[in-house]
Amino acid sequence: MGSAIADVAARAGVSKATASRALSGKGYVATATRQRVVDAAKEIGFVASPNAASLVTGRTKNIGVVIPFISHWFFGAILEGIEEALLGRGYDMTLYNLRPGSVDRDRVFDFFLARKRFDGVIAIGVEPTAEEAGRLLRLGIPMISIGAPVAGIRSLTIDDVRAARLATEHLLGLGHRNIMHIGGVITGDDDQTVNGQRLTGYRQAMVAAGLGGEMRAAQAVMSVPGGYDAGTHALSDPTLRPTAVFAACDEVAIGVMIAARRIGIRVPDDLSVIGIDGHDYAEMFSLTTIEQKPRLQGQSAVTDLLEAVSGEPAAVEVVEMPARLVVRASTAPARIRADAV
CATH class of the missing domain: 3.40.50.2300 (Response regulator)
Structure with a gap:
């Protein structure tokens, strides 16, 4: 069983924050110190996790995705694009299937998205209200919409x-x-x-x-x-x-x-x-x-969202995607x- 990151830090003779930076690759750590931490982790069987990295970065490496249908081809193709782009960047995805008229809508926006730890949220065809989007933005959670434009947040859509x-x-x-x-x-x-x-x-x-x-x-x-x-x-x-x-x-x-x-x-x-x-x-x-290109829309949403997560928020605007x-x-x-x- 893997040991806690505190054990790795103690074995390497560094702080928990330094150990977390060394294992996550986020932030500066001297080469010799990083190698000492990596060696200590191997010796005690520690496997770095996103949670360990979040001690330093404040990020969870997890994106919340809200979608009305999973079985429809268009939405499934967007999900494929999102998943491919997130995996390529070392992120996880938590999916909420929020069908039209769902009684769980308030619960998803009030509790799960707002109180669980996500670095950002992608809403696909759900068209959050200005109030719902505002709740997340007030919490500092970046948000991107795919589908009809949503006031106050960056939206990717065809005309x-x-x-x-x-x-x-x-x-x-x-x-x-x-x-x-x-x-x-x-x-x-x-x-x-x-x-x-x-x-x-x-x-x-x-x-x-x-x-x-x-x-x-x-x-x-x-x-x-x-x-x-x-x-x-x-x-x-x-x-x-x-x-x-x-x-x-x-x-x-x-x-x-x-x-x-x-x-x-x-x-x-x-x-x-x-x-x-x-x-x-x-x-x-x-x-x-x-x-149109739904997979491209999913990939583009991830790129824009992760730029916002990294502190480079994109302009709040409607981005027109190609259609022919x-x-x-x-x-x-x-x-x-x-x-x-």
């Missing part, structure tokens, strides 16, 4: 309004006029969440094309089954069937494509479908999408329906 406009304009450019948007749950016209901003972008593009009166939108669970259910409902009636669907994420888009094929609707001959994300399966489904249109075979020019001639 969701512009991405949605780009997706809708791609369909308009192919001659489609009967375009339906299938997105996530929103709370009202002034909803500033990712779902709300993507609906706003769709509306802006339709209005700019003179099709404000033709807008149709439906809400869905942001998943393949959610897209399948919404797609089945939207496509079942031939008299109301759109010629194109802009889905707010690739998983919904894939679900819509599966529903269309089950009904006997050909993609893209009878129905064009576009999504947002750049899902790993987008190529397999030949899905046209607005591609990738055209594949799920979208095609609109066909003129026989009953419209």
